[in-house]
Amino acid sequence: MKIRSDFVTNSSSSSFICCFARIADPIKAQAILEKHKDRIEVYTSEEILENIKNDRWGRWLEADWAGVDVTPKEDYIKEHAGDQFVVSEDRQDIDEDEDGYPDYDVDYSYFNTAAIDDITEENGFAEIDCQWGAGRDG
Numbered sequence: 001m002k003i004r005s006d007f008v009t010n011s012s013s014s015s016f017i018c019c020f021a022r023i024a025d026p027i028k029a030q031a032i033l034e035k036h037k038d039r040i041e042v043y044t045s046e047e048i049l050e051n052i053k054n055d056r057w058g059r060w061l062e063a064d065w066a067g068v069d070v071t072p073k074e075d076y077i078k079e080h081a082g083d084q085f086v087v088s089e090d091r092q093d094i095d096e097d098e099d100g101y102p103d104y105d106v107d108y109s110y111f112n113t114a115a116i117d118d119i120t121e122e123n124g125f126a127e128i129d130c131q132w133g134a135g136r137d138g
Contacts, residue, residue, distance in 0.1 A: 013094035013102040015134035017111040020070040021125040023084045028124030032115075033086070039115035040088045045081045049074065067133035076127075086125065088115045094134055104134040 023029045023042075033040055043051075052071060072085070090111040097103040111132065119125050 013136050015092045015094055015106045015110060015132065016068050016089065017113065017116065017130070017132035018068050018070050018087065018089045019116045019119055019128065019130040020072060021086050021119050021128040022080055023086060023124060024126035025124035032118045032123045036115035036118060040086050043085050043087065045077045045083060048072065048077050048085060067135060068131045070129040070131055086119060088119060102136065106132065106134045108132065
């Protein structure tokens, strides 16, 4: 089981992007997994079910406060038991607007998406869900 330890849970204004997908063709996907091994995490269906426990995926990733929820349904994961799944994410601090307030208006270009951009059907992935958002944690 993987345990997340890279995110400080004190109050901060941040943006968050997350991509969740199923590996449909392991042979095609292997090149992308190797290319982005530091940016893409691979999970088995058992690991996902153990970690989300019918909860929101965003809560497990500690980003539900940013409005990002790519939680797969339990039935979907069970239907694809034996498959592997990937998660890629990026977090960025929020810039301030001209008045000194956090600017939560972020778009896709705000993030480091090199790995996410390679998670495509052509590269062996399926049921790709990518969401982003921003907010204050705390």
